Every structure is written in structure tokens, then in C-alpha cells.
């Protein structure tokens with residue numbers, strides 16, 4: 659088990675657009691394993707490679723593991739390599755999000771509730787899925803944003819964003 663350090667908001671890697679990942683790279687298996695370890699250790703439901711300092715197009719999700727009872731590794735582990743958000747549609751939905759790179763902040767973010775996606779898994783198999791909904795669609799969009807240098811706080815209204823940034827500055831200073 660290798661838990662890696664998570665980059666915190668303000669690090670330039672989190673603002674960068676991630677480069678395509680090579681699904682045949684044998685190193686990827688170790689990275690993915692470490693990403694799940696890191697995600698579970700920090701009680702997250704998703705983690706993108708840039709959050710551990712790797713600017714490559716890869717994220718992992720386990721959106722329904724039982725975080726409260728600490729029964730790690732239940733739920734379904736999913737690996738998304740070079741994912742594409744083909745279409746976001748349906749109705750706008752507000753849902754309270756947090757992020758392991760944005761300590762202590764939780765805010766309601768508006769996103770579409772249905773998506774069509776494309777990605778490659780760790781075995782190199784390509785998938786296309788339409789009509790993805792629920793928490794899985796929510797987490798996918800949050801992690802997908804990470805690959806484009808976008809944090810959930812960037813999606814808040816300008817006033818809310820200003821407030822949150824001030825709050826965040828204080829929180830990060832206290833952590834140091």
C-alpha cells in the first residue's frame with residue numbers, strides 16, 4: 659500500500675490540462691493502485707492523477723464504498739483512462755461537492771444530471787456509455803474537470819468563489 663501526497667489548491671499542476679495517458683504503460687497499474695490507496699486513506703470517492711502530481715489523463719472512482727464504516731474496498735472500483743465527456747444533458751442539478759485538493763470546503767455545484775462518456779479501462783478496453791446518471795455521473799464530471807485544470811470552486815458564482823477563496827486561504831495557512 660502506498661499512499662501518495664495530495665496536491666492542494668494553489669499548486670500549478672492542478673491548473674494544467676493533463677496529457678494523454680498510455681494505457682499500455684505497465685507503470686499505470688502501480689499508479690492506479692496508489693491512487694485507490696490514497697483515495698481510501700483520505701475518505702474520497704474519486705481521485706484524478708493531477709492531484710498526486712501526475713499530469714496525465716487518468717482518474718479513479720469508487721462512488722459507493724462505505725466510508726462511514728471504513729469497510730474499504732466495497733463498492734465498485736473504476737479506472738478511467740483518457741476519458742471523454744461526449745455530452746452532458748438532462749436537468750441542472752445542485753449537489754454539495756468537496757475535493758481532497760480543496761480542504762474543508764463544501765459547496766453546492768450545478769451540473770447536468772445525465773452524461774454520455776467514453777474511456778479506456780486498465781485492461782486497455784475501450785468503453786462507450788450513454789445515459790449515465792446519479793452520483794457516478796456527478797463524480798465523473800468532477801474528476802473530468804481535474805484533467806482540464808478546473809476545480810469545483812471554479813464553477814461557483816463569482817461572489818461565492820470570492821468568499822470561498824478567502825476562506826480557503828485561511829484554511830491553507832493554518833495547515834502550514
Ligand code: CO
Nearest residue numbers: 756757758759
Ligand atoms: Co476533486
